Amino acid sequence: ETQIASLLKSSDLFPLPQSLKLSYGTAGFRGDATLLASTVHRVGILSSLRSLKLAPSTIGLMITASHNKVSDNGVKVSDPSGEMLSQEWEPFADQIANASSPQKLVSLIREFVEREEISIGDGGEGGEVWLGRDSRPSGEALLRAAEIGVSSVPGCVAVDLGVLTTPQLHWMVRAKNKGLKATEKAYFESLTTSFKCLIDLIPFNKSSGSKLVLDGANGVGGEKMEELLRGYLSNLAIEIRNTGRDGGVLNESVGADFVQKEKVVPLGFGVNDVGVRCVSFDGDADRLVYFYLSSGEKKIELLDGDKILSLFALFVKEQLNVLDDGCCRLGVVQTAYANGASTDYLKGLGLEVVFAKTGVKHLHEKAAEFDVGIYFEANGHGTILFSEDYVTLLVDKRKGLSEGSDECNAVSRLVAVSNLINQAVGDAISGLLLVEVVLRHMGWSVQKWNELYKDLPSRQVKVEVPDRTAVVTTSEETEALRPLGIQDAINGEIKKYRRGRAFIRPSGTEDVVRVYAEATTQEDADSLGDSVAQLVK
Ligand code: 16G
Ligand code: ZN
Numbered sequence: 001e002t003q004i005a006s007l008l009k010s011s012d013l014f015p016l017p018q019s020l021k022l023s024y025g026t027a028g029f030r031g032d033a034t035l036l037a038s039t040v041h042r043v044g045i046l047s048s049l050r051s052l053k054l055a056p057s058t059i060g061l062m063i064t065a066s067h068n069k070v071s072d073n074g075v076k077v078s079d080p081s082g083e084m085l086s087q088e089w090e091p092f093a094d095q096i097a098n099a100s101s102p103q104k105l106v107s108l109i110r111e112f113v114e115r116e117e118i119s120i121g122d123g124g125e126g127g128e129v130w131l132g133r134d135s136r137p138s139g140e141a142l143l144r145a146a147e148i149g150v151s152s153v154p155g156c157v158a159v160d161l162g163v164l165t166t167p168q169l170h171w172m173v174r175a176k177n178k179g180l181k182a183t184e185k186a187y188f189e190s191l192t193t194s195f196k197c198l199i200d201l202i203p204f205n206k207s208s209g210s211k212l213v214l215d216g217a218n219g220v221g222g223e224k225m226e227e228l229l230r231g232y233l234s235n236l237a238i239e240i241r242n243t244g245r246d247g248g249v250l251n252e253s254v255g256a257d258f259v260q261k262e263k264v265v266p267l268g269f270g271v272n273d274v275g276v277r278c279v280s281f282d283g284d285a286d287r288l289v290y291f292y293l294s295s296g297e298k299k300i301e302l303l304d305g306d307k308i309l310s311l312f313a314l315f316v317k318e319q320l321n322v323l324d325d326g327c328c329r330l331g332v333v334q335t336a337y338a339n340g341a342s343t344d345y346l347k348g349l350g351l352e353v354v355f356a357k358t359g360v361k362h363l364h365e366k367a368a369e370f371d372v373g374i375y376f377e378a379n380g381h382g383t384i385l386f387s388e389d390y391v392t393l394l395v396d397k398r399k400g401l402s403e404g405s406d407e408c409n410a411v412s413r414l415v416a417v418s419n420l421i422n423q424a425v426g427d428a429i430s431g432l433l434l435v436e437v438v439l440r441h442m443g444w445s446v447q448k449w450n451e452l453y454k455d456l457p458s459r460q461v462k463v464e465v466p467d468r469t470a471v472v473t474t475s476e477e478t479e480a481l482r483p484l485g486i487q488d489a490i491n492g493e494i495k496k497y498r499r500g501r502a503f504i505r506p507s508g509t510e511d512v513v514r515v516y517a518e519a520t521t522q523e524d525a526d527s528l529g530d531s532v533a534q535l536v537k
Pocket of ligand 1: 026027358359360361377379381506507508509510514
C-alpha cells in the first residue's frame, strides 16, 4: 500500500486537463504542450512498469512531437530492443492517459499490475527508464513530469539523457540492453567507424565530392549533425542551415515534412542552390528526404523515402549478387502511399515487395521477417533491418574469404551497413550517411540518382468527416471494406484513368479521411483524387 501512496501523491501533482481525450496512435501521444504534463507523467509510470515487467531491462521515453508545430509536444516509449512500445500495451496507455482522477488512475494501474503479474518494490530487480527530449522549449518541464512519474513507482529510477534525436534515444536503449556502450559518444563512434569503413571500400576513387546542404528543420537533428562533423567526421563537406540558432522556428516552412508535402524549397534555400544536393530532416531527425532545385523557382525535384529505399535496395542487392547468396531473403516493405513507379522499379530489380499499414511500427514488423528487410514510408521514415543470424553468418563467412577479394569486400560492406544504419528505428543522420556513401560508391550525382525512375503524378486530399472510423480498410490499406460499396465506386473512378490508382484510409493522427490518387498526368491524378474525395463526403 505504500506503493499506492507514492503513486497517488505524485498523480495529485498532475491533474488531467478537462476535455483532453488522447490516443497512443501511430506515434505516441501528441497535443498542445500546455496540456500534456499529466500525460507525460503517466507515461513515466507506464515506462517504469514496462521496465519491471521485462526486468532486468531499460525502457526509453522520448518527449517529442516530431514534425508538428513548436507549441505541440508528445511522448512515446521505446521497448528494450529499441523498437516502439509493444502494441499489446497500447490499450493500457490509452486508459491511464485518460483516467479522470488520481484514484481512477491508481485503480487502473493496480488492476493492470495484477493481471500482468508485475512485482513492484519487493526487493527484486529494479526498473530503469532513460529519458530524452527534442529541442522544443516545453520539453524540459515535461521531462521533469516524466521523471516524477518514473520514480513514483517504487524501485524505479529515471536517467535524464537531455536533448537527443528520437533515433539516438532508441539506439542507446537498444545498446544498453545488449550490454554495449550506450552513450551518445558511442553512437557517434559507431556511425563514424562504419561510415569510414564503407568509404574505404569504394572500388575506385569515384568521388562525388560535391557539397551537401542540410536543412535541419530548426531542430535537434542539425545540432547533432554539427556535433558529428565537428568531433568525428571533420572532412565531410556538409553545410548545415536552419540550425535553430538563426531565429528560425522549428518545422515552420522548413524540414522534411514541409518539403515532402509542399514540394518547394525550405526557408533558407534559393536560386544560389540550383543543382546542389540538399537534404531535409524532420523535427526529431527520424525522417529525411533529399531534393534539388532544377531552376531558379521554388519548386523542387524531390527524392523521397521511396527513392532512398530504391537506392539502398540497389546497393544491398549489388553486394548480395557478388556473394551469389541465394539463401539471403532480401525484402522491401512499402505502404500504399509508395509511388507506383517505385514499386515497379523495385519489382523490376527482382525484389520481393510487401505492403504494410501506414505507421513505422507496422513496416518495421514486416521488415523484421526478412534476413535483410528494407522499409521506407514515402515521407522519409525508414531503415534497413538485418537479422542477427544473418549478420553472424556474414561475419563467419568473411573468415574464409581472402582479404581484398570481391566477396570479402561485399561481406564487409553489408556488415558495415548493418552497423551504420540504425537497427532500432529510422534515423535521419545514419540515413544521410548511407545515402552519401552509396552515391559515392556508384559515382552518381543527385540528378543521376533521381533518374532511377520517374514518379507518377499523385494527389492527396483530406476530407473532414463526422466519423472517420466509418472507413475500414484491408490490412494493407489498399482497399476499403466499409462503407459498403464504396470500393466498387472507387474502382469505377480508377478505371477511367490510365495507370490510375487510388485508395482511402482514416488518418491515425487527425480527424480526417485521407485520399491518395495517382495517374500518368497531374490533371488525371488531381481529377481522380477529387472524384474519390466526393465519394467519401
Ligand atoms: C505518424 C507515423 C508516420 C505516419 C503518419 C501517418 C510513426 C513514428 N509516425 O506520424 O509514420 O506516416 O503517422 O499519419 O509511426 P496519418 O495516419 O495521419 O496519415
Ligand atoms: Zn519525426
